[in-house]
Amino acid sequence: MVKLSKTGWNNVIIFSVMGFILLINATNKKIFSPDEGALNEQEIALVGTQNVILTLDIHNVVAIERIGRTWRATPTHISGQALAQMMMSWQQSSGEAMVQVPEIDRQFSLDVTLDIAGQTQPLQLNFYATEQQLLIFNQLSQQWLVMPIAMYGQLFPQEIFAN
Template sequence: MIKLSKSGWNNVIIFVVMGFILLINVVNKKVYSPETDKNANQALTILGQNQVILTLSIENVVLVERIARTWRARPGNISGQALEQMMMSWQQSSGELMIQAPEIDRQFALNVTLDIAGQSQPLQLNVYATEQQLLVFNQNTQQWLALPIEIYGQLFPQEIFAN
């Protein structure tokens, strides 16, 4: 065994612990590196995490606005639990990021504008429903997101457009 003084052994322990911390960081960066995430199809939410919706406008016909912790829709075709569920769907729905833009007829888009707390510019979305999936184009980031078609009914309940 190597004969070291007490302060010598303390230095050895400090350097071993620092080396172990560096090893953990290197392994962590290789496992969770952003380069591997960019290559894989990511599941992304329509909104970023921890973003708070202040208002949601659909085709400038329906306006949903936050009032404290509740929501109010104008016109008032939808309210209560159904409106809460709709807004929760906007907050939590996720899909896959599309690398290549799909070929669709852009005149059939539903234009959605979201005012997000802390952002000066509103979030502009174009939503397209196809037979297989729901496509969301984020005009701010120029990205396409593909969601399951079943989410359409949660994002746009029938009551919202009822007259």
């Protein structure tokens, strides 16, 4: 066995742990980095789980704002657990990027404006519901996304538009 002082052994342990961390980090980047072929069909988050939604305005009909860890809708057609579930859907939803621009009538869009913490410009999204899918146009990135039509009910519950 090698004879080292206490500080010598501490240095050996420190450098071996650092080397192990670098090894894990390097293999993690190789395993989980997207390749060039998967770039065309990648999932893009509407908002992203790391972003914090401050307000959500749906077509100047309903305004939802964050109050601490809870949400408040104005007018109060939806509240409590249903509102929290809706906002969780917004936070976690993602769609596939569309390569080709769809042909739709843009006057039938549902306009949504989101204020995200730390961003100077609000995120503006236009939603178009077809029979089979939900099309989303992100005005900031000028990108089209597609989602299953079932997501429409999660992002826009019926209670929101109740009179």
